[in-house]
Amino acid sequence: MVAESEREQWDYAPLERVGPLRFGMSVEEATSAMLTCGFTSDAVAELGKFGPFKQVRTSFRAVDAPFHRADVVAYYVGPMGLTCIAVDALTGPQITWEGIRLVGRPPSVLSDELTTYLESTDRTVEITPGGDIGSQDLGIMPRAQRAGDVLLTRPVFGRPNDWANTMSDCIPADEMLGHY
Numbered sequence: 001m002v003a004e005s006e007r008e009q010w011d012y013a014p015l016e017r018v019g020p021l022r023f024g025m026s027v028e029e030a031t032s033a034m035l036t037c038g039f040t041s042d043a044v045a046e047l048g049k050f051g052p053f054k055q056v057r058t059s060f061r062a063v064d065a066p067f068h069r070a071d072v073v074a075y076y077v078g079p080m081g082l083t084c085i086a087v088d089a090l091t092g093p094q095i096t097w098e099g100i101r102l103v104g105r106p107p108s109v110l111s112d113e114l115t116t117y118l119e120s121t122d123r124t125v126e127i128t129p130g131g132d133i134g135s136q137d138l139g140i141m142p143r144a145q146r147a148g149d150v151l152l153t154r155p156v157f158g159r160p161n162d163w164a165n166t167m168s169d170c171i172p173a174d175e176m177l178g179h180y
Contacts, residue, residue, distance in 0.1 A: 001090045008093035014138040015159045018085045023159040025082040053078025089145035089152035102155045
């Protein structure tokens with residue numbers, strides 16, 4: 001696990017960007033933006049088709065991190081470009097939005113903070129397929145990731161649009177699985 005003080009500190013602009021990654025970027029643009037921030041990617045993996053479009057994934061890790069580590073995972077769909085971003089609970093950058101830390105937190109604590117925010121701004125409080133609090137309007141679906149005997153938040157950010165009606169629709173199947 002990377003200590004909080006050693007993590008990159010990024011902000012989130014709902015439905016626009018996560019740190020240096022902007023929704024709609026090509027694989028090349030995302031790779032260049034991440035390299036500027038000290039992250040590298042070794043391969044692009046094809047996941048299959050999403051309707052008529054090819055879906056691919058890139059896994060980014062800090063330049064000096066072990067080869068197998070994936071701090072940030074980015075997913076792309078054909079001409080829509082970058083559509084989904086997942087941040088590792090143990091090693092990924094800390095993402096902050098409206099003063100709320102989104103990465104590596106106990107799921108119940110993040111759910112409470114998101115609920116308070118959503119209710120105070122008259123937004124809909126939504127329950128994710130994993131039972132956590134998320135937001136379609138904000139493009140956030142917190143997922144749980146095991147850290148030994150503890151669960152921590154591994155947020156997944158997306159931008160539903162013409163190709164995906166909901167956050168659940170735009171998140172690839174491998175992000176809906178458990179992470180260890």
